[in-house]
Amino acid sequence: MTHYLVRRLLWMIVVVFGVSIVVFGLIHLTPGDPARIMLGPAGRPEDIAKLRHQLGLDRSVAVQYVRWVSRALRGDLGQSIVLRRPVLGEVLDRFGNTAILATASILISFLLGIVLGVVSAVRRGSVVDRLVMLAATWGLSLPSFWFGLMLIILFSLRLKWLPGTGMTSAINGGGPLDVGKHLILPAVALSVVPMAVIARYTRSSMLEVLSQDYVRTARAKGLSEQVVIWRHVFRNTLVAIVTMLGLQIGFLLAGAVYIENVFSWPGIGQMLVDAILKRDFPLVQGGVLLVASVYVLVNLLTDLAYAYLDPRIRLV
């Protein structure tokens, strides 16, 4: 296990290093002079020169990268051009709000997705199974940004049950109750696609386990169906589901970009889109770097959980 752990940790460092090169390289992919683009056509030449210097664009690429990374390691991701505040503070504030939304969606999509998947696997071929799988195919095809909008039209504008927008900040807002009220619609909208994926995946892994010899043995020795399903089948299915967790968290972090936009949720996704449209490169870089790093870390934790649950993995 230690060997596996060390290898995974080292590899994670390499990946984060690679991610930092990609994120840094973005600014150099931009056609033309980033400083000129950021300041727009009204930018005065001396301001452009100043910004070029501030961004280090007057140095060689290698020097710029080393400077950027060593600063980033010390927690300095530069200054946002538009907001005129340190990128790190802004990114962390925003990430907290995204984390609330993503956590709520993980709970909804995993709990419901697993239950639906188990039910349709156990009652394979039944009406319930068909309905669940049909719903899952719909869920997979649903554009989340449109679904979010539909939720606003129905529950917020028509029925006036829940607020569609207006969440300002989890920390300075109207307390947990207010955040909760604002959270329901975006969390549901963000959960639909992952829920469909998890339901389908749970069903297929469960069916695979159900066809194993030891399940037949368990039934043959007279165990009740409850015990067979929950103790023998579901437990082994759970191992497979854990591997989905990492993937789906990545999906939620990315899907949050749309949902935050629709519901004006002040998270990192909304910040990224704003920053792109305003050509605020340091903010884009900082945001992408943070989200990608979190995702890499989540994947590491998933792999470790998987290795813990399934001893065969550790030996590979």
Place this chain on the structure above:
Amino acid sequence: MSDHTATARGADRALSRSVASTFRSAERRPSALVLMLRRDRIAAAALLVVIVIVALALLAPTLPLSSPTKAKFSDKLLPPLSSGHLLGTDQLGRDMMSRLIWGARVSLTVGVVAALLASTIGALIGIVAGYLGGRLDNLIMRLIDIMLAFPYILLAIALVAALGPGLVNAMLAIAVANISFYARNMRGNVLTLRNQAYIEAALAAGATHRRILARHILPNLVPPLLVLVSMNVGWMITETAGLSFLGLGAQPPTADWGSMLADGRQFITVAYHVATIPGMMILILVLALNILGDSLRDALDPRLRNR
């Protein structure tokens, strides 16, 4: 000696004949597909939906539609079923039906081109990595791992940030973000094929790598690649529409379904059909494509049925 080579040639020929016959059965698959569609009513309906949408998009210039860009403010935000405007009008009084059909051209083109780009480049990378193996394979897969470290749409968003918002850039970004998906899958397929006994036999019989790739590997990669593309193209259409929705894709006056949806957002309190209808079209098209993808997978790869 010459006898020996002749035997080897004969073996290779016999082998390629047997492979050719499997390949021919792959060519005969359209009839199997027809059978599948007859058996699977839902898949047939999905195919019909896709054909209708594609036909409307292709025929848009010849259809008796009012101009999708001509504004008429006196007719703005008319609800569906108004006279002369079956699906109503948008905030500038433009006919929704006409805009949807013209928008379908943009959304379909962008999605399909992105899928073709990603699958071609991804498959090439996967084949090279899987067939050559060794250090190159290792390096390529490590780079793919780094691409996969970006949560799906985030890589596309980061690329749009660099290239600048726009329809072509959004399409390229979505394509690049999907390359890793195809590369990994194709590499896996090549690896499985490479370890098959008949490849070993062909090598032993003196077949060149070029011959093995062309006759034994590539034909066997077509069905899984087809399945991957059919299951992925719906996503590509949703995601490019999503980028347009965020303002990072199609820029006015070009409109795809995503940007029409975004335009309609401001009017959801007074006329929600402007935002509802384009999204519904995305859902219908993507749902049809996904159903087709599922049944295509079931038909071409029965082992995966019920997954």
